[in-house]
Amino acid sequence: MYQSILVPVDGSPHAEKALALGAQLARASSAILHLMTVAEFPPDNIGLFTGGTAEPFDEKAREKLAAGLKETAHENIAKAREAVDLEGIEVREVVCQGRPAELILKEAGKLGVDVIVMGSRGISDVRGMVFGSVSHKVSHAADCSVITVT
Template identity: 35%
Template sequence: MFNLILVALDGSAHSLKALECAGELAVKHGSKLILLHAFQQTSDLLGSESFNQLVGERKEKGRQILEAATERLGQISVAVAENLLEGPAADAIISVVETRGVDLVVMGTRGMGSLKGMVFGSVSTKVTHHAPCSVLVVR
């Protein structure tokens, strides 16, 4: 039913629950699994004296989130790929869904940016409305 499942990760407890759910579904359906973390755009840092350092810090935090997720999955019996992208999370998720032909997105209900989500709309809401595939939002 699901050949390719994408799980969106931001390091929050909700995204870790989504990871567990996505892992179980991937094993059950023999699906490939994509772990995706999108870090904040770096264009806001242009011109900063510490641009390279700040960008490096954002990338490193993303790598740590993906690494921790891979470790949490353990010795899973399906193929797992990691994707670290720059930009707004919802846009990054939708882009990967469209370019890779993802069948299912699994994500948490709330991430780390809950105040921003209340003002601008949550990532899960945007993905649910714009993704061309099924979206499972995990509590």
């Protein structure tokens, strides 16, 4: 059925459900499961990020924030691994930083996956309502099948 499955996770309950389904599909077809998370870039303006006034911040502060976002991404992978039984499945991890939809599509193409299994709503629901959800963007632009889990 499938040889390669990509499951992006972000720490949300929907992502855990997607991983559970991805694991079932991988186990049933002996597919490789690519577990991916994306740390977004820190904003250009820390004041707006924290809900305050527009205050620029220096490169050192930006790098510190970026490192924190990457650490959270690694924690999301660990949390996902703990939440779902992945025993007997070949799992490969991908952690990158940038725009989630863009990077998910790029990674899916690079890996040549048969299907992307992802949650319908992530941890940034409000932002998704304003700018469009990651799952919506991926499902409309992917070259492979996309299964969206609610």
